[in-house]
Amino acid sequence: MxxxxxxxxxxxxxxxxxxxxxxxxxxxxxxxxxxxxxxxxxxxxxxxxxxxxxxxxxxxxxxxxxxxxxxxxxxxxxxxxxxxxARPQFDPADSDREFTIVTSDYVVSVLGGELMRILEERAPQVRLRFLQINVPRVDDIDTTLRSIDGLIMPHGFISAHPAVDVYTDGWVVIADPDHPDLAGGLTMEHLRTLPWVVTFRGPTAIASAARQLTMRGVEPNIEIVVENFQSLPFLIPGTRRIALVQERLARKLAVLGNFAIHPCPFEVVPILEAFWYHPVHQADPAHRWLRETLVEVGERIELPA
Structure with a gap:
């Protein structure tokens, strides 16, 4: 043919x-x-x-x-x-280009507000398409990055592809505010014995802190597995379950008032979220603008109190 x-x-x-x-x-x-x-x-x-x-x-x-x-x-x-x-130059004020980004609901909730404000101000006709991250897309990362503009996820899962760092985050544990076992605070023993709600499972599981737990000899007692982060707080109230959640997301959802936030009882390596892309996009002026904009958004966002 x-x-x-x-x-x-x-x-x-x-x-x-x-x-x-x-x-x-x-x-x-x-x-x-x-x-x-x-x-x-x-x-x-x-x-x-x-x-x-x-x-x-x-x-x-x-x-x-x-x-x-x-x-x-x-x-x-x-x-x-x-x-x-593709164009030799890129003017965001006049462009109607659509960018496709694979990431999690957590990242969209953290970056989305500030990113939308910048687009409305500087690139009112530019369109964004967010696709949900999943294990197959990460496992076949080269094919994924060829078909999209980029993927936002933490360091530690992707190699041999360029990236720009966007923002950092930490981890906290959430539980029912009236949890009968946690009146005196959360301990490592609680992490071993209490039932868990987790996101993803497998070699490319996105919640890296859970892997850090395993390295410390703690095998979580997992009762529920979901494929998004924002549903975690809704599976906690009225139960003995706990969940490991990114601090920025937990603070944003704390206004719901249906869970308590506990510091991790062990030292957790922080999250460094990055925007990964295929080298073919390196010299594209529109893609360069997107990368620079994401870095700027990361610098602007503040951790909710």
Whole structure:
């Protein structure tokens, strides 16, 4: 197959069809009529030798082949978009560029407010797309960073890719304010015996302080595992459970008044959150502006009292 023989419009059509799973909606998304979109689907079916979309009643389902194309097609569209949106200079005041960042709900809650204020003031048409961090994205980091503008997460998980440091944070333990075992304060023995709520599990688990606990010979008694940080405080009240939470997030959510904050009873290595990106973006003036803006936001934010 020769790349020059392909029509890039078919890539956009494939992307829309796989995401919308409907010919009419996909056509509307691309500004095409239903007959034009049906013609594109026919060409795609001939190219792949597969139906791609199969009707079941009033809906369409992806064929097994189509399901395998979803992620790679999205990656290809993102790469093509960045190639053709590249400019020798970048003026944030006039740009309508969209940046895609993979990170956690915790990072968005910490940086989001100040970042939005800067964008509104300096880059009112620039768009941000935040994607939730997960283990597969971290495990296949090279592919992930090729398909996005960057990923914000702590040092210690990624290597061989450039990064800029954004901000630091610490760790605290949260518990029910009337926890029957903690009237005299939190101890290492409590960490061993009390039930835990944790975020993620596995080799690329994002909560690095939990790994530090294990290194001290403490294996948490885990009752609940979630894949986001902001749900942790809602699983604590009225129970004997505890959770390890970033201090900035805990202070922000403390206004809810449904949990108490305890200092860690052991010395925890602080978090250093960084913005990781693929080297291909190094010289891109728009990407340089994004990196500099994130560093500035990190310098501006203050730890809530």
């Amino acid at each position: 020769k790349l020059e023989s392909l029509d890039l419009n078919l890539l956009m059509a494939l992307h829309a069809l796989l995401e919308e799973r409907n010919v009419t909606r996909a056509g509307r998304r691309l500004g095409l009529t239903q007959p034009s979109m049906s013609s594109s689907l026919g060409r795609l079916r001939r190219h792949f030798g597969d139906e791609l979309l199969i009707r079941f009643g009033n809906t369409y389902e992806l064929t097994p082949l189509a399901a395998t194309l979803v992620d790679s097609t999205s990656l290809a569209v993102n790469v093509v978009d960045r190639v053709f949106s």
